Amino acid sequence: MTRGQDTALHWWQTRGFVVAVAIASMIPLLWPEIPPLVDLPGHMGRYRVQLAIGENPWLSQWYNFQWQMIGNLGIDLLIVPLAPLVGLQLAVKLIVIAIPALTVTGLLWIAREVHGRIPATALFALPLAYSYPFQFGFVNFALSMAIALNLFALWLRMGRLRRTRLRAFLFVPISCLLWICHTFGWGVLGVLAFSAELIRQHDIRRDSDPKSWAHGWFRAFVQAGVNCLPLALPMVMMVVWRSGDHVGGKTQDWFNWRWKMNWITMVLRDRWMAFDIASVTVLFVILFRGVRDQTIEYSRNLGLSALFLAAVYVLLPRIVFGSAYADMRLAPFVLAIAVIALRPRHGVSLRGAAVLAVLGFAFFGVRLAGTTVSYLIYDRSYDQAIAAIDTVPERSRVVSFVGRRCRDDWAYSRLEHVPALLLERRLAFTNDQWSMAGAQLMTTQYPAARGFAHDPSEIVSDIRCRGQFWRPVAMALEKFPRDAFDYVWLIHPPKFDPALVRDLTLIRRDGTSLLYRVNRPAVRPAGTE
Template sequence: MGEKLHWWQTRMFVAAMVIAATIPLLWPDIPPLVDLPGHMARYRVQLAIGDNPWLHRWFDFSWSLIGNLGIDLLIEPLAPLFGLELAVKLIVIAIPALTVAGLLWIAREVHGRIPATALFALPLAYSYPFQFGFINFALSMALALNLFAWWLRLARLGRLRFRAIIFVPLSCALWVCHTFGWGVLGVLALSAELIRQHDLRRDAGSGHWFASLVRAGLGCLPLALPMVLMVFWRSGDHVTGQTADWFNWQAKYNWVMMVLRDRWQWWDVASATVLFLILVKGVRDRRIEYSRNLGLSAALLFAVFLILPRIVFGSAYADMRLAPFALAIAVIALRPRGGLSFRGAATFATLGLVFFGARLAGTTWSYWLYDRSYDRTLAALAHVPERARVVSFVGRRCQDDWAYSRLEHIPGMLMVRKLAYTNDQWSMAGAQQLTARYYAARGFAHDPSQIVTDRRCRGEWWRPIDMALEKLPRDAFDYVWLLQPPRYDPALVRGMTPVWRDGTSTLFRIDDRRPPVARAPVNPPV
């Protein structure tokens, strides 16, 4: 430990990486994450429903103790200080910064120094789950990484009693942020404690794995209290949502290849391939080895990823969310064995830094392009009066295109900026505080009614555009907002006046509330 630190191991370098991780998010007014505008709409209801009781005609909002409240709680003190949009942006900016800090801190605690290979894990701060806008999840995972690093540090310093005391409330707070982060912290802590206990008993001449596992489990009891909270949360009559789609191996393979999915498929897949090659090099290159501590942690996380179904309690993409973090822990588990020279280590560090910089540059460019798209789209809001009732239809294809338009929940900005009704809110009792109760909208009250396609898509609830326009209860809405829609029958928008247009996107004011005459659709279902 007395050796001079290399440039990639200094606190100054770590601080620079943490700051660099925020660059892609500095320019966009709204972080261009798929689900984020929808979450922002929920925050607006949360903040405004007390002063605007008429919102109760559209939504029901009631606080309850659930494991999915991270930003929902943070926004309460921050929105009055900064305004809702800036407060959300500041929180979102902190997520990749905390993720980078956590990964480097864990590497430092486990290896004693930050290994050069750890830099390759940093682009995973902008992993696909983050791009998708799972922000409570992403925040909880960023916090879990830092809490795990502190868990390791307190063990290294021998402050086990203090650790046992302080992690009781910390684990509960992490569970409230998002259950997933708490679960991952438990896996990481258990694997680290198992290795620590085994090494202690081995040094004492009794390194039996079963006894070490028992002691490790006892050492992790301070993290167990949220299990009681979980039972209360999931046992209520109000809780809905199925757990389904087990062992979908094709989907799991896709999730692994999509860990860095953003806009350009060739670039994102090539970048993921670099990470896989780094892991293979750790097996084949005798100058590099895996830490037993983090190697076991990565193995357990990959095992959980394989076991998890795609849908848990009605929440989709449960297994997908874990893939990038299992990969990140595997990458930072690598370290030089001793035969790696300073020159070799410096080369690895330089390549890792270039890789991180290249990914940041690509993400920054991508976010700038999405920001331009958002600006053009949100110009429509100037033509919507406050408290209007707007039904939005966002076009997409049945095929899962690599680059989303990221407009799927942009209608949520109607609520954020105009307190106007939007039909893109999730409505699942027990999963969040808000449920839709605008009964006049019938089947157009909540997500995914805002998604429309050119035909029926197998396994999806999305409506073809012509069906959506024909079945729409016009008397429940004032405007129809079409966002990059598929081709549709113009007769279905008769009685509506276009008040804004950008390319194929159009905002219609509903003047004639009588339903259109039934007719054969232009694009019959296939």
């Protein structure tokens, strides 16, 4: 379907439909008090320190929080005005709820700008709003990618309307703000914008001089680079950020093909392995139809964008500056751009397009229903686990151990960072915070905790897991420094010898979760025996 081909909008191409599916995409997150995303509770603990450390100086005994310009501040900045208005927990929930909706509107807006109308096949991309990186709780990343999709659509629209000077003026500050939200979103916007400009500039030169094929591509490449210069200022910010003495973390694990293949199969990973892999298979069937089916074709514009993103995915290592899962985060967006690159060929009947739209919408609805049920189940496990929080006094020092199997189960418990809710709600010390200088604004500084001060000391297993830093539960219970903590919180721990906790007092049991108080020896008055 091409621009101007038909003046009548079909039901899946209307603004009302876009608004409806954007609102519908929020449904799984409406009921849970805390969005059940793996890392999110840990981030909430950091947000609480950010907001409260000035009025609660004891937090400085455990954590060092320092504002600095880094490319990972999306929600960290947004909660500053929002938390005083609605509270931290609701502020975080509102921002997180907006991410799937923005992802949906971004994908559909891009499809409309490129194809002229939203093709029926684009609806198959909508479930990727709940992709595995989002489920993992990479919220600053997910927010930046959702914004980047909408900004790319705006970039395309202004290019189509030939408002390139205004676009250049606007995208200088916009690109800087996107980089501050998260570096990844800015980088992906640059790749998408360059690929789109390359096609646009080539088409301009092809129309003016159709015989000069190679020369036209070269000039298009140069001009596309020039037109994307308004997006380049964050490169300076990146150099300043990553060249500081405080920055650590290695970049490693290049071309790990086994995991790159795994990340592709896991783009919709949530709870039910068969359901999630079958859903990914549907996406690949749709993409395959674009190659073999005579009724569907790929847009050159978005097809090239998908190829560029795929190349970046192949070249990205698994760990960048100490941050893991760098390549995994891009996988869903490679597929999403490839899917919205598809469109029915000119001359396809309305009935054929409508059937595709119904199937795509049904696919979205089934995935949405599955995610909603999954989140309700996770929410119940959260409620059971965090029931002990009100038992812990404020300012307490708590070492937490969350049970985990060595085997990478498809359905995570998503409880790994629930201990951070003690920090968020009780201003207590917890040992689950990340502590990597330059990666976020907060680092842990509690020497008395020794090897139990920060992530991943909160994760325990039944045996030592190969290639992991997790401790066996027996070792953790035996070795943690008793004098550094007031409480021990065990959340679904593996089985352990009760003799390991004989010097602790059990004060609460919630299902398989246990809260112990560390016993202190009585201090005798001076001069007595």
